[in-house]
Amino acid sequence: GENVEQHPSTLSVQEGDSAVIKCTYSDSASNYFPWYKQELGKRPQLIIDIRSNVGEKKDQRIAVTLNKTAKHFSLHITETQPEDSAVYFCAAIPGGGYNKLIFGAGTRLAVHP
Amino acid sequence: DAGVIQSPRHEVTEMGQEVTLRCKPISGHNSLFWYRQTMMRGLELLIYFNNNVPIDDSGMPEDRFSAKMPNASFSTLKIQPSEPRDSAVYFCASSPGPETDTQYFGPGTRLTVL
Numbered sequence: 544g545e546n547v548e549q550h551p552s553t554l555s556v557q558e559g560d561s562a563v564i565k566c567t568y569s570d571s572a573s574n575y576f577p578w579y580k581q582e583l584g585k586r587p588q589l590i591i592d593i594r595s596n597v598g599e600k601k602d603q604r605i606a607v608t609l610n611k612t613a614k615h616f617s618l619h620i621t622e623t624q625p626e627d628s629a630v631y632f633c634a635a636i637p638g639g640g641y642n643k644l645i646f647g648a649g650t651r652l653a654v655h656p
Numbered sequence: 657d658a659g660v661i662q663s664p665r666h667e668v669t670e671m672g673q674e675v676t677l678r679c680k681p682i683s684g685h686n687s688l689f690w691y692r693q694t695m696m697r698g699l700e701l702l703i704y705f706n707n708n709v710p711i712d713d714s715g716m717p718e719d720r721f722s723a724k725m726p727n728a729s730f731s732t733l734k735i736q737p738s739e740p741r742d743s744a745v746y747f748c749a750s751s752p753g754p755e756t757d758t759q760y761f762g763p764g765t766r767l768t769v770l
Contacts, residue, residue, distance in 0.1 A: 575757040586747060586761040587699070594757075632699060642687060642757045643712060646699040 545570040545637035549647030557655055562623050564631055564650045567615040572638020576616045578607060579632045581649075587632060591618070623654045658682075660762030662748050668768045674736040677765045680729055681750030689759060690723055690733050691747040699747075705731065706753070738769045 546569040556562050568576075574595040579587035593600045593607045593616065600607050604623075609616040620627055633647040661680040669675055681688045689704040703713040705725045713723070720739070725731040735742055745766050749759040 577758070579761075586763050588761070589758060592758065636757055642751055642759065643701060643704060644689070644759060645701070648698045 545573060545635055545645040547633060547635050547645050547647040549633050549650060551650060552648065553651045553653070555653045555655065556623050558623060558625060560623055562620045562627070562652055562654075564618045564633070564652075565615060566617070566633035566635075566647050567613075568635045568645075569614070570635070570637040571611075571614060573614075573635040574638065575636040575642070576607070576609060577634050577644070578605075578618050579634065579646075581630045581632065583629075590631075620652075623652075625654050625656055628652055628654045660748055660750050660760055662746075662762040662765050664765060665763060666766045666768075668770065669738055670770050671739055672737045673769075674734065675738045675742075675767060675769075677733040677746050677748075677767070679731045679733070679748030679762060681731070681748070682760060683729070684752065685750035685760075686728070686753040687751040687759075688725060688731050689749040689751070690731070691749065691761075692744045693747060693764075694744045702733070735767075738767075740769045743767055743769050 549566045577592035580590045581587045591605050591607050593609050604621045606619040630649045630651050632649045634644040636642050663678045687706050690702040692700045702715045703723045708725045723733045745764045747764045748762045751759045
């Protein structure tokens, strides 16, 4: 079945720096890759997603890239702010129908003022 | 739209007791998912339904866990008997349907089994 690996597990940056989180997946038929942000004590919230027919997608300071050949995708946050501090999860939907999400282990991002 | 609704938000119970968690998906959504989140295991999919029918329950840890979706607006996750290792945050999420991938999470139920 699908397996999603996420790195790094923790990431510490200074305010204004960029942050990059990387994920790899195993099922070449996977076709949907969302990123969720979870603040302490809150629910995971979708921040951006990308589908297998797109290589890159950007939304203000957040961007996601997808390399289908290498089976990896990345989250890029530019001009980080303290409110970006949270745990970020990548996920993938394996092929075969139905939108069953397989999550990575999460990255705890700390943005220091 | 009220979003996904879960109850209770917090539950503290003693080992051996029955626990029932409830979820109301977003109106019109056809897919419903139950997840468990712990520090050790992260976010795990327990079971998901499409059009009220269980599609995949391979993530349900043991026979002590059961889930039902009697209609499009209500689902329950039951643990009987509960054990301390069941302590976790349980999230329910819903999605418009199998052709629309985005999942929306509820606020979660924090379960503590003493």
